Amino acid sequence: xxxxxxxxxxxxxxxxxxxxxxxxxxxxxxxxxxxxxxxxxxxxxxxxxxxxxxxxxxxxxxxxxxxxxxxxxxxxxxxxxxxxxxxxxxxxxxxxxxxxxxxxxxxxxxxxxxxxxx
Amino acid sequence: xxxxxxxxxxxxxxxxxxxxxxxxxxxxxxxxxxxxxxxxxxxxxxxxxxxxxxxxxxxxxxxxxxxxxxxxxxxxxxxxxxxxxxxxxxxxxxxxxxxxxxxxxxxxxxxxxxxxxxxxxxxxxxxxxxxxxxxxxxxxxxxxxxxxxxxxxxxxxxxxxxxxxxxxxxxx
Numbered sequence: 575x576x577x578x579x580x581x582x583x584x585x586x587x588x589x590x591x592x593x594x595x596x597x598x599x600x601x602x603x604x605x606x607x608x609x610x611x612x613x614x615x616x617x618x619x620x621x622x623x624x625x626x627x628x629x630x631x632x633x634x635x636x637x638x639x640x641x642x643x644x645x646x647x648x649x650x651x652x653x654x655x656x657x658x659x660x661x662x663x664x665x666x667x668x669x670x671x672x673x674x675x676x677x678x679x680x681x682x683x684x685x686x687x688x689x690x691x692x
Numbered sequence: 693x694x695x696x697x698x699x700x701x702x703x704x705x706x707x708x709x710x711x712x713x714x715x716x717x718x719x720x721x722x723x724x725x726x727x728x729x730x731x732x733x734x735x736x737x738x739x740x741x742x743x744x745x746x747x748x749x750x751x752x753x754x755x756x757x758x759x760x761x762x763x764x765x766x767x768x769x770x771x772x773x774x775x776x777x778x779x780x781x782x783x784x785x786x787x788x789x790x791x792x793x794x795x796x797x798x799x800x801x802x803x804x805x806x807x808x809x810x811x812x813x814x815x816x817x818x819x820x821x822x823x824x825x826x827x828x829x830x831x832x833x834x835x836x837x838x839x840x841x842x843x844x845x846x847x848x849x850x851x852x853x854x855x856x857x858x859x860x861x862x863x864x
Binding site for chain 2: 661664
Protein backbone atom coordinates (compact mmCIF):
# COMPACT_ATOMS: atom_id res chain seq x y z
CA UNK A 575 0.00 0.00 0.00
CA UNK A 576 1.37 3.42 -0.94
CA UNK A 577 1.73 5.63 2.10
CA UNK A 578 1.86 8.92 0.22
CA UNK A 579 1.50 10.27 -3.25
CA UNK A 580 2.35 13.56 -4.90
CA UNK A 581 0.07 15.38 -7.30
CA UNK A 582 2.07 15.93 -10.48
CA UNK A 583 1.44 17.71 -13.75
CA UNK A 584 3.21 15.98 -16.63
CA UNK A 585 3.85 17.53 -20.02
CA UNK A 586 6.15 17.37 -23.04
CA UNK A 587 9.14 19.66 -23.51
CA UNK A 588 11.77 19.36 -26.22
CA UNK A 589 10.19 16.10 -27.32
CA UNK A 590 10.47 14.41 -23.91
CA UNK A 591 8.10 13.93 -20.99
CA UNK A 592 8.66 15.93 -17.81
CA UNK A 593 6.66 16.55 -14.67
CA UNK A 594 6.38 19.14 -11.95
CA UNK A 595 4.54 19.29 -8.67
CA UNK A 596 0.94 20.29 -9.25
CA UNK A 597 1.06 22.78 -6.37
CA UNK A 598 3.17 25.07 -8.58
CA UNK A 599 0.58 25.12 -11.37
CA UNK A 600 -2.27 27.60 -10.95
CA UNK A 601 -3.98 26.75 -14.20
CA UNK A 602 -3.71 26.01 -17.88
CA UNK A 603 -4.84 27.81 -21.01
CA UNK A 604 -4.67 27.15 -24.72
CA UNK A 605 -4.08 30.67 -25.97
CA UNK A 606 -0.43 31.36 -26.58
CA UNK A 607 1.06 34.83 -26.55
CA UNK A 608 4.25 36.24 -27.93
CA UNK A 609 6.86 36.09 -25.22
CA UNK A 610 5.64 32.90 -23.61
CA UNK A 611 8.60 31.01 -22.24
CA UNK A 612 9.11 27.61 -23.87
CA UNK A 613 9.58 24.83 -21.33
CA UNK A 614 11.99 22.94 -23.58
CA UNK A 615 14.27 25.95 -23.94
CA UNK A 616 14.10 26.67 -20.21
CA UNK A 617 15.14 23.10 -19.48
CA UNK A 618 17.90 23.18 -22.10
CA UNK A 619 16.38 21.23 -24.97
CA UNK A 620 15.61 22.42 -28.48
CA UNK A 621 12.14 23.78 -29.09
CA UNK A 622 9.92 21.28 -30.85
CA UNK A 623 7.09 22.51 -33.07
CA UNK A 624 3.57 21.45 -32.21
CA UNK A 625 0.46 22.42 -30.39
CA UNK A 626 1.11 24.28 -27.18
CA UNK A 627 -0.58 24.61 -23.82
CA UNK A 628 0.24 27.38 -21.40
CA UNK A 629 0.86 26.49 -17.79
CA UNK A 630 0.41 29.35 -15.33
CA UNK A 631 3.05 28.83 -12.73
CA UNK A 632 3.67 30.25 -9.26
CA UNK A 633 1.94 33.05 -7.42
CA UNK A 634 2.55 35.37 -10.35
CA UNK A 635 1.07 32.91 -12.80
CA UNK A 636 4.09 33.06 -15.11
CA UNK A 637 3.33 31.64 -18.53
CA UNK A 638 5.28 28.61 -19.72
CA UNK A 639 4.47 26.90 -23.01
CA UNK A 640 4.52 23.12 -22.94
CA UNK A 641 3.57 20.33 -25.32
CA UNK A 642 0.77 17.92 -24.69
CA UNK A 643 -0.66 15.83 -23.42
CA UNK A 644 -0.81 17.69 -20.12
CA UNK A 645 -1.91 15.30 -17.42
CA UNK A 646 -2.62 15.56 -13.72
CA UNK A 647 -1.90 12.43 -11.75
CA UNK A 648 -1.01 11.23 -8.27
CA UNK A 649 2.48 9.75 -8.26
CA UNK A 650 3.25 7.32 -5.43
CA UNK A 651 6.21 8.45 -3.34
CA UNK A 652 7.78 5.04 -3.89
CA UNK A 653 8.21 5.95 -7.55
CA UNK A 654 10.03 9.22 -6.93
CA UNK A 655 13.81 9.14 -6.64
CA UNK A 656 16.74 11.46 -6.12
CA UNK A 657 19.06 11.67 -9.11
CA UNK A 658 21.87 9.10 -9.03
CA UNK A 659 25.11 10.98 -8.30
CA UNK A 660 26.90 10.38 -11.61
CA UNK A 661 23.77 11.31 -13.55
CA UNK A 662 23.32 14.46 -11.47
CA UNK A 663 26.95 15.41 -12.08
CA UNK A 664 26.76 14.99 -15.86
CA UNK A 665 23.21 16.11 -16.60
CA UNK A 666 23.13 19.04 -18.99
CA UNK A 667 19.50 20.02 -18.30
CA UNK A 668 18.41 22.85 -16.00
CA UNK A 669 15.99 22.73 -13.11
CA UNK A 670 15.86 18.95 -12.69
CA UNK A 671 15.19 17.98 -9.06
CA UNK A 672 14.33 14.29 -9.17
CA UNK A 673 13.08 11.53 -11.40
CA UNK A 674 9.98 9.41 -11.45
CA UNK A 675 9.73 5.90 -12.71
CA UNK A 676 6.62 4.85 -14.59
CA UNK A 677 5.82 1.49 -16.06
CA UNK A 678 6.76 2.85 -19.47
CA UNK A 679 9.86 4.81 -18.58
CA UNK A 680 11.60 7.41 -16.47
CA UNK A 681 10.62 11.07 -16.30
CA UNK A 682 12.53 14.01 -14.89
CA UNK A 683 10.74 16.12 -12.27
CA UNK A 684 11.61 19.79 -12.70
CA UNK A 685 11.51 22.64 -10.23
CA UNK A 686 9.75 25.59 -11.85
CA UNK A 687 11.36 28.11 -9.52
CA UNK A 688 14.80 27.04 -10.77
CA UNK A 689 13.66 27.11 -14.37
CA UNK A 690 12.18 30.56 -14.10
CA UNK A 691 15.07 31.95 -12.07
CA UNK A 692 12.98 32.71 -9.03
CA UNK B 693 84.21 -41.13 19.58
CA UNK B 694 83.89 -37.51 20.61
CA UNK B 695 85.34 -36.28 23.85
CA UNK B 696 82.06 -34.51 24.65
CA UNK B 697 79.29 -36.85 23.72
CA UNK B 698 75.83 -35.34 23.25
CA UNK B 699 72.59 -37.13 23.28
CA UNK B 700 70.04 -37.18 20.55
CA UNK B 701 67.69 -35.28 22.83
CA UNK B 702 70.20 -32.49 23.19
CA UNK B 703 70.67 -32.21 19.45
CA UNK B 704 66.97 -32.07 18.86
CA UNK B 705 66.58 -29.54 21.66
CA UNK B 706 69.17 -27.34 20.01
CA UNK B 707 67.38 -27.65 16.71
CA UNK B 708 64.16 -26.67 18.39
CA UNK B 709 65.79 -23.65 20.02
CA UNK B 710 67.18 -22.39 16.73
CA UNK B 711 64.02 -22.82 14.80
CA UNK B 712 61.70 -19.82 15.11
CA UNK B 713 57.96 -19.90 15.31
CA UNK B 714 56.12 -21.27 12.32
CA UNK B 715 55.10 -18.35 10.09
CA UNK B 716 52.05 -18.55 7.88
CA UNK B 717 53.33 -17.52 4.48
CA UNK B 718 50.03 -17.79 2.62
CA UNK B 719 50.12 -15.31 -0.18
CA UNK B 720 47.73 -12.40 -0.23
CA UNK B 721 44.84 -13.09 -2.56
CA UNK B 722 42.69 -10.63 -4.45
CA UNK B 723 39.12 -11.28 -5.53
CA UNK B 724 38.72 -10.12 -9.10
CA UNK B 725 35.74 -9.78 -11.40
CA UNK B 726 36.95 -10.32 -14.94
CA UNK B 727 34.88 -8.92 -17.80
CA UNK B 728 35.25 -8.51 -21.52
CA UNK B 729 34.38 -5.76 -23.94
CA UNK B 730 34.75 -7.31 -27.36
CA UNK B 731 38.29 -8.67 -27.52
CA UNK B 732 39.46 -6.55 -24.59
CA UNK B 733 39.50 -8.04 -21.10
CA UNK B 734 39.43 -6.08 -17.86
CA UNK B 735 39.29 -6.84 -14.16
CA UNK B 736 37.85 -5.01 -11.17
CA UNK B 737 38.49 -5.54 -7.49
CA UNK B 738 35.69 -7.78 -6.26
CA UNK B 739 35.01 -5.62 -3.22
CA UNK B 740 33.92 -2.81 -5.56
CA UNK B 741 31.30 -4.92 -7.32
CA UNK B 742 28.02 -5.09 -5.45
CA UNK B 743 26.06 -7.21 -7.89
CA UNK B 744 26.01 -8.55 -11.44
CA UNK B 745 22.72 -7.84 -13.18
CA UNK B 746 21.23 -9.44 -16.26
CA UNK B 747 18.08 -8.68 -18.23
CA UNK B 748 17.61 -5.33 -16.53
CA UNK B 749 15.54 -2.78 -18.48
CA UNK B 750 17.36 0.53 -18.84
CA UNK B 751 15.25 3.69 -18.94
CA UNK B 752 16.60 6.40 -21.23
CA UNK B 753 16.70 9.98 -19.96
CA UNK B 754 17.44 13.09 -22.04
CA UNK B 755 20.26 15.51 -21.37
CA UNK B 756 22.83 12.87 -20.44
CA UNK B 757 26.16 12.15 -22.16
CA UNK B 758 26.04 9.35 -24.73
CA UNK B 759 28.06 7.17 -22.40
CA UNK B 760 25.32 7.39 -19.78
CA UNK B 761 22.82 4.85 -20.99
CA UNK B 762 20.02 5.64 -18.54
CA UNK B 763 18.79 4.38 -15.20
CA UNK B 764 17.77 1.00 -13.85
CA UNK B 765 15.51 0.01 -11.00
CA UNK B 766 17.33 -2.33 -8.64
CA UNK B 767 14.72 -3.56 -6.19
CA UNK B 768 13.36 -0.08 -5.59
CA UNK B 769 16.60 1.88 -5.89
CA UNK B 770 17.52 3.85 -8.97
CA UNK B 771 21.03 3.54 -10.37
CA UNK B 772 22.68 5.11 -13.40
CA UNK B 773 24.17 2.88 -16.10
CA UNK B 774 27.44 3.88 -17.73
CA UNK B 775 28.83 2.30 -20.86
CA UNK B 776 32.41 1.30 -20.18
CA UNK B 777 33.57 1.31 -23.80
CA UNK B 778 33.78 5.09 -24.24
CA UNK B 779 34.99 5.54 -20.68
CA UNK B 780 37.95 3.24 -21.35
CA UNK B 781 38.59 4.77 -24.76
CA UNK B 782 37.41 1.77 -26.76
CA UNK B 783 35.59 2.12 -30.09
CA UNK B 784 31.81 1.94 -30.07
CA UNK B 785 30.17 -1.37 -30.78
CA UNK B 786 26.69 -2.79 -30.90
CA UNK B 787 25.41 -3.91 -27.52
CA UNK B 788 25.99 -7.63 -27.07
CA UNK B 789 22.77 -9.60 -26.70
CA UNK B 790 23.71 -11.20 -23.39
CA UNK B 791 25.53 -8.20 -21.96
CA UNK B 792 25.61 -7.60 -18.22
CA UNK B 793 25.47 -4.64 -15.88
CA UNK B 794 27.90 -4.60 -12.96
CA UNK B 795 26.57 -2.63 -10.02
CA UNK B 796 29.73 -1.03 -8.67
CA UNK B 797 30.54 1.17 -5.68
CA UNK B 798 33.52 3.52 -5.64
CA UNK B 799 34.47 7.10 -4.80
CA UNK B 800 31.43 7.34 -2.55
CA UNK B 801 29.05 6.60 -5.40
CA UNK B 802 27.22 3.65 -6.87
CA UNK B 803 26.42 3.04 -10.52
CA UNK B 804 25.86 0.35 -13.08
CA UNK B 805 28.59 -0.38 -15.62
CA UNK B 806 27.69 -2.01 -18.93
CA UNK B 807 30.05 -4.79 -20.03
CA UNK B 808 29.75 -7.34 -22.82
CA UNK B 809 30.38 -10.40 -20.67
CA UNK B 810 31.41 -11.42 -17.19
CA UNK B 811 34.15 -13.97 -17.81
CA UNK B 812 34.87 -15.07 -14.26
CA UNK B 813 34.95 -14.14 -10.59
CA UNK B 814 37.99 -15.58 -8.90
CA UNK B 815 40.68 -15.26 -6.25
CA UNK B 816 44.11 -14.52 -7.64
CA UNK B 817 47.48 -14.13 -5.90
CA UNK B 818 48.38 -10.46 -5.56
CA UNK B 819 51.83 -11.29 -6.93
CA UNK B 820 50.26 -12.33 -10.24
CA UNK B 821 49.42 -8.72 -10.96
CA UNK B 822 52.18 -6.88 -12.77
CA UNK B 823 52.56 -3.13 -13.14
CA UNK B 824 50.57 -1.65 -16.03
CA UNK B 825 52.28 -1.13 -19.32
CA UNK B 826 53.65 2.37 -19.73
CA UNK B 827 52.63 2.25 -23.37
CA UNK B 828 48.90 2.06 -22.59
CA UNK B 829 46.90 4.72 -24.36
CA UNK B 830 45.07 7.45 -22.47
CA UNK B 831 42.59 7.23 -20.78
CA UNK B 832 43.32 3.58 -19.97
CA UNK B 833 46.79 4.48 -18.67
CA UNK B 834 45.27 6.67 -15.95
CA UNK B 835 42.88 3.94 -14.79
CA UNK B 836 44.99 0.78 -14.97
CA UNK B 837 46.31 -0.52 -11.67
CA UNK B 838 48.07 -3.46 -13.22
CA UNK B 839 47.95 -6.25 -15.73
CA UNK B 840 47.49 -9.98 -15.31
CA UNK B 841 47.32 -12.87 -17.73
CA UNK B 842 44.17 -14.97 -17.59
CA UNK B 843 43.09 -17.67 -20.04
CA UNK B 844 45.66 -16.36 -22.47
CA UNK B 845 44.34 -12.81 -22.37
CA UNK B 846 46.09 -9.71 -21.09
CA UNK B 847 43.66 -8.39 -18.48
CA UNK B 848 43.96 -4.81 -17.27
CA UNK B 849 42.98 -4.28 -13.64
CA UNK B 850 40.94 -1.08 -13.60
CA UNK B 851 40.73 1.37 -10.71
CA UNK B 852 37.02 2.07 -10.26
CA UNK B 853 37.78 4.91 -7.85
CA UNK B 854 39.43 6.78 -10.71
CA UNK B 855 36.75 5.76 -13.21
CA UNK B 856 33.92 7.13 -11.07
CA UNK B 857 35.75 10.25 -9.90
CA UNK B 858 36.84 11.14 -13.44
CA UNK B 859 33.38 10.46 -14.82
CA UNK B 860 31.78 12.70 -12.20
CA UNK B 861 34.22 15.42 -13.18
CA UNK B 862 33.32 15.09 -16.84
CA UNK B 863 36.68 13.72 -17.98
CA UNK B 864 35.17 10.88 -20.01
